[in-house]
Amino acid sequence: MGETSTLFKGVKEFFIEIGDLSHFAARFFKEVLKPPFEFKELLRQCYQMGNRSLILVTVTGFIIGLVLTLQSRPTLIQFGAVSWMPNMVGISIVREIGPVITALICAGRIASGIGAELGSMRVTEQIDAMEVSGTNPFKYLVITRIMATTLMLPILVIYGDLVALYGSALVENLKGDVSFQLYFNTVFDALSFSDLVPATIKSFFFGFAIGLVGCYKGYYSKKGTAGVGVAANTAVVMASLLLFVIDFIAVFISDIFYEL
């Protein structure tokens, strides 16, 4: 009986959370096109999110490209298909691994940062102070951050993809005597428009989800300073889960178009 009621409570809380998040997203769409626009703050957020994630994305992307190539090499050699390496790595990085890994890194780095920052502003009454001064804190803090993550993530994904391909090319160059030029020519020959477009579109959705969840958790942070930690932590967990759900839907939809 107790377990059933706990399960019921958990399910109920889950749906309440989804409802609140949807309501938060609806408020974003309602207010995003209404003046006044906070361009200066948007640019500042874009710079902060892009610039501060750059090293992390560089290191992660490079290692992913390196490891993927090193791990795949023995199997491809076994089947006499090592010349397919640039094609395989290029397609898997551009279509799936690049966007998902970059988004997960950014979920950890950006969603937690936004959750903690807004949570701290909430508990120290900075958001209230902003509202009392006649500035809409939702527009100034939330909309600018969600817009910044939505715009910056695709750029970071493209950059991460290039770095990962460079890591892969380095392995092929050292182990397989494949020149960088040949490697990249093969990769770009293998890639088509239908590989790039869905990956870029889903990166926008990933960015939106990261910003939305980070802002939602931070903006409604409760229970004092302990709530700030909870906001940061749950923002990462929720954003990461949401990324996989979006990825599944994106792959499912692009697969339908691919078959057509």
Add this chain to the structure above:
Amino acid sequence: MSFNMTDQDQITSSNESAQGGKAVIEIKDLYKSFGDNHVLNGFNMTLMEGENLVVMGKSGSGKSVMIKCLVGLVKPDSGTVKVLGKEINSLDQQKLDELRSDIGFLFQGSALYDSMTVRENLEFPMRRHKEKLGVVADTEPLVREALDNVGLAHTMDLMPVELSGGMKRRVALARTLILKPKVILYDEPTSGLDPITSKEIIELMRSIQKKYGTSSLIITHDVDCARVISERMILLVDGINYAEGTYSQLSQSTDPKVDAFFKK
């Protein structure tokens, strides 16, 4: 059980109090609950023009909720809240923001924006109210004047994290003054400060009131602050204005609930 001050002590009616001028804030039958927690149960209050009114109450008695109702940060369940003649709850967002420029609010923890310098903190409220201030481009003189008022002009380019607790409170006060408000609401202005810094803040509040002729509503549980600054006091107990009068009237009360506030 409500304590009727009129029967037991000499109490001044709110409408007769202070200078007898016009009311700048009027609260009537204010109710606010959070779930089963009934915070305000029919609170009434009037702040007259140029008056310093102190509302005292225990922690969790609803003081901060009441003061947040005055600027529309908390929506009451029922009751009327009029500030400068305008009913807060019937205003649209634009009108509410316009009215807010006439109300200064000093938050309990100063609430300075961590990511901005002192200068940017002071410039921030001016973004939406430049017409009122007649400012076109150069905000520097206004920022400098506000910081001069609190003796901290040299901190203009520092970050809040580089300031002490007392300095933060003074910068927050300067930020409150920058829009030249007609009413200033102080939420626990001396909480978390040492006695000497508290005295400095109280003195600053008095000098600002003299210089600009503002009306002040001070929420506190600091008896010394109330003694020095109040012209009239309200004791908030169980969500109602339990007792009302001057500091000397209330401090001599024999009612145990009132007496409890003044016991050392």
